[in-house]
Amino acid sequence: MGVIITPAMVGQVVISGLLAGALYSMVALGLALIFGVMRVINVAHGTILMLGAYTTFWWFQLLGINPYLSLLLSMPLMFLLGVFLQRSMVHRVVDAPELSSLLLTFGISIALVNVTQYAFSSDVRSVEFLTGSFLVGPLALSKSRLISFAFAVGLTLFAFWFLQKTKLGKAIRATSQSREVAMVCGVNVQRIHLYAFGMASALAAAGGSLVAVIVAIQPEMG
Numbered sequence: 001m002g003v004i005i006t007p008a009m010v011g012q013v014v015i016s017g018l019l020a021g022a023l024y025s026m027v028a029l030g031l032a033l034i035f036g037v038m039r040v041i042n043v044a045h046g047t048i049l050m051l052g053a054y055t056t057f058w059w060f061q062l063l064g065i066n067p068y069l070s071l072l073l074s075m076p077l078m079f080l081l082g083v084f085l086q087r088s089m090v091h092r093v094v095d096a097p098e099l100s101s102l103l104l105t106f107g108i109s110i111a112l113v114n115v116t117q118y119a120f121s122s123d124v125r126s127v128e129f130l131t132g133s134f135l136v137g138p139l140a141l142s143k144s145r146l147i148s149f150a151f152a153v154g155l156t157l158f159a160f161w162f163l164q165k166t167k168l169g170k171a172i173r174a175t176s177q178s179r180e181v182a183m184v185c186g187v188n189v190q191r192i193h194l195y196a197f198g199m200a201s202a203l204a205a206a207g208g209s210l211v212a213v214i215v216a217i218q219p220e221m222g
Contacts, residue, residue: 011139019145022152027207029159030200036176037196038094040101044085044109046222048078048201051112052208053217054120060127067129067213068151074209075202082201083194090197091190109222116219125217148210155206159199172196 027049034042055074059065065073085108093101130147133140163169174182175192183189208222215221 015139015141016145019142019149022149022156023207023210026152026156026159027204029156030203033172033176033196033200033203037172038090038193039098040090040094041098041105042090042200043102043105044112045105045200045204047109047112048082048204048222049208049211050116050217050219050222051081052078052205053212053221054116054208055205056209056212057125057127057217060129067127067209068147071151071206071209074205078205079198079202082198085201086194086197091193094193113219113222120219122219126215127212127217129213142214144213148214151210152207155203159203168195 027045031042031045034040034045052074055077056067056070059070059073060067089104089108090101093104130144133142135141163173171182171187171192172195174185174187175189175196179189182192
């Protein structure tokens with residue numbers, strides 16, 4: 001006898017997909033930002049997410065910091081890491097064929113995963129925080145997923161506002177549309193590349209922090 005699919009089951013799947021989709025969209029925004037500005041395929045983006053999750057885990061374990069407030073720590077740290085990676089390595093493949101950036105960032109990803117395994121082992125870890133669900137009729141809405149959804153939507157909207165309304169955001173958009181025209185208009189394109197990679201890394205870190213309270217954390221999760 002086959003499984004009977006009820007409206008409640010369909011609704012649960014749809015709600016779960018929407019809650020997860022907000023996180024994926026926020027992380028994907030950072031990935032699109034890097035490719036749009038630099039034409040670099042950043043395979044290491046998911047690895048930055050993993051580092052953000054580990055940052056949240058250790059702040060929670062060692063100091064008891066609220067995982068959601070740890071965004072204020074993980075995002076600046078991963079911003080600085082992104083700036084370092086762009087300045088030290090990624091800038092070399094900005095004008096190279098896309099395969100070059102693919103191979104370079106793949107190597108960066110492997111290196112970061114191995115460093116994480118060496119430092120923290122491959123043990124699966126989790127952040128036990130805010131368990132339980134809200135019941136809305138036949139639907140069960142996870143508290144942690146709802147809060148992560150709200151943070152992801154808020155950060156995504158803020159990122160769009162930043163890109164649309166601020167001087168730096170407009171310079172980033174101008175660089176993504178035409179690097180040559182942006183340079184003629186006085187935009188420091190090299191600095192924009194640094195900011196864009198750093199911002200994308202910060203968004204990935206935010207995704208890691210928000211997903212840390214939902215799924216198990218391990219070096220290969222990115």
